[in-house]
Amino acid sequence: MGFRPDSPDADAYGIKMSEPPFHNAIRIDRELDLRGDICPITFVKSKLALEEMSTGQVLRVLVDYAGSVTNVPRSLTHEGHRVLKVQPIAERLWEILVEKVHGE
Amino acid sequence: MENSRKTVGFLMTSSPEHQNSYTAFRLAEALLVQGHSVELFFMDDGIYNVVRNSAEERLFTGVQSLIEKGANALICALSAESRGYSSGDLIPQVGLMSQYELSEIASRSDRFLYFGP
Numbered sequence: 508m509g510f511r512p513d514s515p516d517a518d519a520y521g522i523k524m525s526e527p528p529f530h531n532a533i534r535i536d537r538e539l540d541l542r543g544d545i546c547p548i549t550f551v552k553s554k555l556a557l558e559e560m561s562t563g564q565v566l567r568v569l570v571d572y573a574g575s576v577t578n579v580p581r582s583l584t585h586e587g588h589r590v591l592k593v594q595p596i597a598e599r600l601w602e603i604l605v606e607k608v609h610g611e
Numbered sequence: 612m613e614n615s616r617k618t619v620g621f622l623m624t625s626s627p628e629h630q631n632s633y634t635a636f637r638l639a640e641a642l643l644v645q646g647h648s649v650e651l652f653f654m655d656d657g658i659y660n661v662v663r664n665s666a667e668e669r670l671f672t673g674v675q676s677l678i679e680k681g682a683n684a685l686i687c688a689l690s691a692e693s694r695g696y697s698s699g700d701l702i703p704q705v706g707l708m709s710q711y712e713l714s715e716i717a718s719r720s721d722r723f724l725y726f727g728p
Contacts, residue, residue, distance in 0.1 A: 545689060546687075546688065546689045546709045546710060547709050547710035547711060550709065550710075550711050574688050574689055574692065574709070578688070578708070578709040578711065581711075582709065582711040582712075585711070585715075
């Protein structure tokens with residue numbers, strides 16, 4: 508089930524976004540709110556989430572620790588996944604879109 | 612150790628004043644001289660081994676010297692940040708990484724050594 512900015516789930520996150528999370532028709536299959544987590548938990552939780560997803564599905568990760576903005580995409584890329592987008596969406600809040608590339 | 616080239620990983624959490632740092636650096640230097648590959652990862656108080664303004668005065672053998680001999684040196688960025696250091700405070704050739712890279716070093720090393728306080 509995809510995450511939509513106009514869904515009730517969007518309000519639940521309480522995030523004022525600069526633009527909707529449905530970027531360039533990228534379907535978000537799973538959302539992971541990691542605000543409050545730091546390295547290396549941000550990577551570990553992202554990796555575990557991807558392990559539960561199917562190849563081709565997209566995970567959207569929210570982080571508020573600046574170090575994770577570089578560490579998580581780098582590590583997930585090294586794991587063989589495809590990072591689609593990394594960008595700030597609010598003050599000290601970033602989103603990472605990553606597509607699961609391999610495995611089930 | 613066999614004569615073939617081996618990779619030895621070091622996890623350093625001891626500060627420069629600790630005997631373990633001196634021991635680890637001498638061991639790493641000997642391995643490099645023998646032609647082996649050395650990968651260093653610094654975290655916790657091990658960060659102080661790569662702080663630029665303490666390097667010349669406080670390091671006995673110097674991480675800089677090991678890097679110049681071919682060692683790869685990485686640090687935990689969070690450990691540096693929590694001690695008030697950013698990349699500009701550190702030896703330039705040291706990479707700010709994460710625990711993921713530490714796991715990669717441990718995975719690809721033929722021997723992995725830990726030197727703590």
